[in-house]
Amino acid sequence: MPGQFSSAQVEAIAALAHLELEASEVELFARQLGDILAYADQVQQIDTAGVPPTAHVVTRHSGDRPDEVVPSLDLHDALANAPDAAMGAGLFKVPRVIG
């Protein structure tokens, strides 16, 4: 597929990513994503048979810690940045999703 994206393909990716693109962006991204993937396609030339993937480079973890209750974020502080929090109830709010 690289090299070319149709508007429908771009819109399908946008839906997966929760992005409501404008028509001009659909057109722009169809071209740009195609260009970028065509360039990235050079990785296909490399023989990686039997090569394990690297997801991260952490070699040693800091280790376990005791499972103790420690102070955590204050409820009011946690809600303070929410665009529509129910402060009194201590809840985040979203648009209604059930009947």
Place this chain on the structure above:
Amino acid sequence: MSQPVTLRGVRDAVRSGARAAVDVCREALSRLEALDAGLHAFNTVTAERALARAAEIDRDRAAWRDAPLVGVPVALKDNLCTRGVRTTASSRILDSFVPPYDATVVARLEAAGAVVIGKTNCDEFAMGSSTENSAFGPSRNPWARDRTPGGSSGGSAVAVAAGITPLALGSDTGGSIRQPAALCGIVGLKPTYGRVSRYGLLAFASSLDQVGPLTRTVDDAALTLSVLAGADPADATSAPEPVGDYVAALTGDLRGARIGVPSRMLDDGVDAEVARAFKSALDMFSGRGAVLVDVDLPHAKYATPVYYLVATAEASSNLARYDGVRYGYRAGPGEDGPAKAGQGPATAGPYVRDVRAEEDLRTMYSRTRERGFGAEVKRRIMLGTYVLSAGYYDAYYLKAQQVRTLILRDYDRAFERVDVVVMPTSPTPAFKIGERVTDPLQMYLGDVFTVSANLAGLPALSLPCGFTADRLPIGLQLTGRQFDEATVLRIADGYERETEWWKQEPEI
């Protein structure tokens, strides 16, 4: 030529009582005030807090006497959380976000006596190489104001290069500390992955992100790293390895240092003036008793495509959290906003699925993200979503992770024979504002020498190594073994002692 103001110089002056922390702070703020309209290094200035804190230090100087950064004004990239101080990542989606906690690096700097004077401009969510992808407009390079300072930590680099603060923190996912340091003529250090806590750094690509200092000298970078480094219970990827004495490592001795030169990588695409400065740096090293060793990094040329597959995949996942619910901007239910919920089938009783309402919620998410994110962030979320999607995961994401392994092995092999690998930091000096921003691929290609250190998790530092005929700074990059910042800093400091590039200042 006047000597640049260093972190160490400021610290020693405050420590000895020669200068009050408040005076130092006031001077930094007035320089900021005078210059920032032209440079746009800062998104937020915390003048009152900074002065109050400096006064606190002055009141109890005895308690702060041994603090390693006492009285040092510092600028923080605006993707580092600061309790009670707006933190935007230069994104519209966070333009009124006030974190309820401090990033660990911020807490460590303040415990060491540093005084935060503001938050610096950057590419939105650290995605970019020019600071042009900021929702608040680009920063300008103090050496040539029609040029970018690089990015994404461009504002931090400008703050230091323009002499506003002797220290700024940045974050580096694919070169975002080193490249702006190079383009602004200062020192920038990306530590080993895990060396410095990422707690409170707004995540872009979690397997690649690291926080590090931008300074005028290698010594100042070493001093700062000593403060920042170390395990943090709040970041499970922070490393338990003991923290070295980075300042004591700076012996100035280059004799016998084994310096790897991946000459095959440098054949194409490097600006002639950059190539000349790099060659002179190599001559200096060998003239001072270092040994130049040709090394082969056969997969390094694939680092850029691998990086843009891995980083965007991680970004698409990390940025899913910006949905207008817990923090940040939410698209309102205006005329073109989500339709009113609860208009589903009339028979719908309590807790019955309401398809229309679900659709409204999804619309709220996607409209919030559409309006809250800028073009480059959307582009990367799209690319990352695509390479992780069914049918393409193996061909792109998995393949990129396998090549990442090969890049790591290349470095492992090289470090059997050498102490550091050197390259130019950027293939070109600072480019003009607007020159690359409409062509994302062109912008990505400029990251060719910096991204592999992130993929391999290695420490890498950029320091000044020359100027173009137009007086644009050129940077030299040294990459070291995992957790061997001491050697990187020692060799960089050895170079710095023999050269005068770091003393150059832009005419402001």
